[in-house]
Amino acid sequence: MKFLSTALLLVFSLFYEVNAQNNNMALVEGGVYLPLYGTEDKLVKVDPFLMDIHPVTNEEFVKFVKENPRWKKSNVKRLFADKSYLNSWTSDTTFTGIKNAPVNNVSWFAAKNYCECQGKRLPTIDEWEYAAMANKDVPDARRIKSYNQYILNWYETPKTFNKPVGSTFKNYYGIYDLHGLVWEWTEDFNSVLISGESRKDVDKDANLFCGSAAIGASDLMNYAAFMRFAFRGSMKARYSSQNLGFRCVSDLKN
Amino acid sequence: MRTTIKKQMVTKMLVGVGVIALLTSCVNDQSDKKYDDAIDIPVNQEMIAELTAPPMVPTPVGKRMAKKLIVDLEIQEREGEMTSGVKYVYWTFGGTVPGSFIRTRVGDEIEFHLKNHPDNKLPHNIDLHSVNGPGGGAESSFVAPGHEKVFSFKVLNPGLYVYHCATAPVGMHIANGMYGLILVEPEGGLPPVDKEYYIMQGDFYTEGKYGERGLQAFDMQKAIDENADYVVFNGHVGAMTGDNAITAEVGETVRLFVGNGGPNLVSSFHVIGEIFDKVYVEGGDLVNENVQTTLIPAGGAAIVEFKVEVPGTFILVDHSIFRAFNKGALGMLKVQGEENEKVFAGEIYDGIYLPEGSVIQSMPTSGGAKKPKEEIKALSFEEKMKFGKDKYMATCVACHQANGQGIPGAFPPLANADYLNDDVTRAIDIVLHGKSGEITVNGKKYNSVMTAQALSDEDVANVLTYVYNSWDNNKTNVTPEMVKAVRNR
Numbered sequence: 001m002k003f004l005s006t007a008l009l010l011v012f013s014l015f016y017e018v019n020a021q022n023n024n025m026a027l028v029e030g031g032v033y034l035p036l037y038g039t040e041d042k043l044v045k046v047d048p049f050l051m052d053i054h055p056v057t058n059e060e061f062v063k064f065v066k067e068n069p070r071w072k073k074s075n076v077k078r079l080f081a082d083k084s085y086l087n088s089w090t091s092d093t094t095f096t097g098i099k100n101a102p103v104n105n106v107s108w109f110a111a112k113n114y115c116e117c118q119g120k121r122l123p124t125i126d127e128w129e130y131a132a133m134a135n136k137d138v139p140d141a142r143r144i145k146s147y148n149q150y151i152l153n154w155y156e157t158p159k160t161f162n163k164p165v166g167s168t169f170k171n172y173y174g175i176y177d178l179h180g181l182v183w184e185w186t187e188d189f190n191s192v193l194i195s196g197e198s199r200k201d202v203d204k205d206a207n208l209f210c211g212s213a214a215i216g217a218s219d220l221m222n223y224a225a226f227m228r229f230a231f232r233g234s235m236k237a238r239y240s241s242q243n244l245g246f247r248c249v250s251d252l253k254n
Numbered sequence: 255m256r257t258t259i260k261k262q263m264v265t266k267m268l269v270g271v272g273v274i275a276l277l278t279s280c281v282n283d284q285s286d287k288k289y290d291d292a293i294d295i296p297v298n299q300e301m302i303a304e305l306t307a308p309p310m311v312p313t314p315v316g317k318r319m320a321k322k323l324i325v326d327l328e329i330q331e332r333e334g335e336m337t338s339g340v341k342y343v344y345w346t347f348g349g350t351v352p353g354s355f356i357r358t359r360v361g362d363e364i365e366f367h368l369k370n371h372p373d374n375k376l377p378h379n380i381d382l383h384s385v386n387g388p389g390g391g392a393e394s395s396f397v398a399p400g401h402e403k404v405f406s407f408k409v410l411n412p413g414l415y416v417y418h419c420a421t422a423p424v425g426m427h428i429a430n431g432m433y434g435l436i437l438v439e440p441e442g443g444l445p446p447v448d449k450e451y452y453i454m455q456g457d458f459y460t461e462g463k464y465g466e467r468g469l470q471a472f473d474m475q476k477a478i479d480e481n482a483d484y485v486v487f488n489g490h491v492g493a494m495t496g497d498n499a500i501t502a503e504v505g506e507t508v509r510l511f512v513g514n515g516g517p518n519l520v521s522s523f524h525v526i527g528e529i530f531d532k533v534y535v536e537g538g539d540l541v542n543e544n545v546q547t548t549l550i551p552a553g554g555a556a557i558v559e560f561k562v563e564v565p566g567t568f569i570l571v572d573h574s575i576f577r578a579f580n581k582g583a584l585g586m587l588k589v590q591g592e593e594n595e596k597v598f599a600g601e602i603y604d605g606i607y608l609p610e611g612s613v614i615q616s617m618p619t620s621g622g623a624k625k626p627k628e629e630i631k632a633l634s635f636e637e638k639m640k641f642g643k644d645k646y647m648a649t650c651v652a653c654h655q656a657n658g659q660g661i662p663g664a665f666p667p668l669a670n671a672d673y674l675n676d677d678v679t680r681a682i683d684i685v686l687h688g689k690s691g692e693i694t695v696n697g698k699k700y701n702s703v704m705t706a707q708a709l710s711d712e713d714v715a716n717v718l719t720y721v722y723n724s725w726d727n728n729k730t731n732v733t734p735e736m737v738k739a740v741r742n743r
Contacts, residue, residue, distance in 0.1 A: 084372065084400050087400075152474060156331075156343045158331050158373060158375065183375075222423075223423045223426065227426075229422070230377055233377070234397065234401075235398050239398055241372070
């Protein structure tokens with residue numbers, strides 16, 4: 001009986017792995033979490049969703065551009081992408097760097113449209129942050145020192161964008177590279193107001209989504225999150241950056 | 255060769271003076287007009303600001319009119335060397351720590367172009383303490399990687415001001431080196447002096463302790479605990495010592511623009527063997543005279559001036575003295591010229607004095623519960639020499655000097671030293687346990703104290719091997735086993 005159940009489990013997990021690998025997405029079980037700018041009574045609920053296990057690669061994006069010529073670097077409307085869009089590409093369809101490295105220098109508009117063309121969408125900040133709390137072993141590793149130090153070290157390391165996807169750790173949900181290669185676009189990246197004057201942002205008056213929680217933010221986890229929020233706050237939807245890529249998510253289909 | 259250079263410089267200066275004279279001769283009558291409120295000072299003409307890397311400063315403003323001054327500053331995140339063998343990723347304004355020096359005069363309108371290099375990973379901004387306006391410009395200058403922000407302000411208050419990055423997490427951006435100085439000179443400029451230099455102190459927090467080799471990551475926990483591994487002038491250990499020392503001639507007046515980036519520690523700035531004739535306290539209008547040590551707050555600055563009367567090497571320190579000799583807060587001013595025995599006569603008597611009960615102090619050993627990370631072992635003789643040299647430069651050089659020559663009358667030489675070459679066991683013992691009392695080296699008597707060093711067997715072997723295989727010594731190869739044997743005696 002025990003043997004049978006183990007075998008069953010094995011087969012099942014094998015099937016699950018294969019299945020997950022086929023569509024390259026992993027299930028993120030939902031739950032509640034406390035975001036950086038939250039206070040104890042502002043827990044946020046995240047519904048279950050599927051997330052790409054890798055960021056979108058150069059190779060994948062070139063294919064998209066070929067199928068959707070309006071996203072070619074020579075065609076793109078300045079309204080939707082500034083001059084640095086696909087900056088390092090030597091032509092409309094030739095990228096530099098390795099083919100399975102994350103695509104970078106794409107605007108939010110382009111990223112959003114890419115996901116829509118795949119029948120997917122960009123993750124929300126909450127979805128992204130929720131999935132990215134996980135380390136190898138647990139869904140919320142934010143209080144683990146080594147995990148935070150890993151993230152901070154990555155933020156400090158220059159030029160990590162040209163590495164193959166999947167080269168960092170596989171997290172609890174089976175998702176790779178949320179930390180370690182590039183920053184990633186989120187659907188509502190500019191919804192948390194970071195004014196650029198971070199010291200003002202800790203003011204209790206600016207009570208949008210911010211809160212007094214940030215004042216006592218001596219936890220390492222907050223520092224890592226601060227940097228992500230600061231980065232998002234510095235971007236506009238038509239901007240692009242060498243250290244910024246994206247991945248897609250989709251809702252669970254019932 | 256030298257004379258031609260000098261000649262060229264003289265000609266250039268003459269031309270410069272001529273140009274200035276020309277300019278002043280045809281300037282408008284504004285020069286005579288006084289303004290009660292700096293806001294009313296009009297600007298004419300545009301000028302690109304001269305920016306300099308430490309320890310240099312741009313040309314004084316002199317008598318020039320207020321102008322529209324264009325400052326073009328690029329932010330670079332780049333790897334540098336904290337001390338030999340130790341790498342660190344610095345975040346910089348203009349590629350150096352501290353960032354480029356900006357020199358302005360009251361009434362200037364600054365058009366500030368802040369550029370964030372596309373290779374950078376993070377957004378940044380700048381808060382200049384010389385700005386009257388929200389965030390000191392931080393909010394208006396928040397710039398994403400690969401972008402440029404332009405903002406402008408008028409400088410109203412004369413003084414020496416710190417600028418720094420104020421992007422979240424602010425402490426981390428400052429701790430990685432994002433600070434510098436902006437000087438606002440009064441109308442007519444500061445009184446001319448012979449030499450001017452730019453120095454800025456900063457504290458750094460690394461994963462490994464002082465001197466631990468390799469690329470060292472920023473340690474947020476140590477930063478929060480304010481437990482600095484490095485406290486340095488101008489960004490790294492040795493930025494102002496040896497060949498990098500600043501210089502002056504006897505009789506010259508030296509002006510130092512001294513800032514403190516922090517992020518945490520205040521500086522007790524002191525020049526060993528000099529008294530500050532003048533200190534512009536906290537960089538403002540108040541001038542104090544005859545000051546030994548001046549306090550420079552984190553995020554603050556001071557201008558100090560002194561005339562150098564005699565030749566020699568003058569050591570600049572943070573007089574919280576362990577920072578100077580154990581964490582790197584040490585710089586040098588080398589003064590050349592004629593001796594003046596009236597001012598300083600040197601040693602005139604050397605006698606014997608033996609008090610009771612002098613005890614050698616010892617350094618803390620790492621015998622705690624926390625086991626340190628395994629150290630990198632030298633695999634070859636060459637590596638041993640390299641590691642040994644790094645350790646020497648980090649630990650021994652302050653007293654025994656870069657070429658082992660020591661300091662006559664104070665610290666014995668290691669170069670071609672009979673006392674060293676006669677007995678290797680004794681040498682190991684001194685490094686491990688310290689030494690005090692009189693010894694004779696190469697026929698000269700020394701009577702001072704060396705503290706016991708908290709070094710591993712490996713470190714002691716490397717550093718002694720380096721010493722024995724340099725400067726005409728007897729080429730003994732000291733092994734960790736030999737050190738261990740002495741330690742366990």
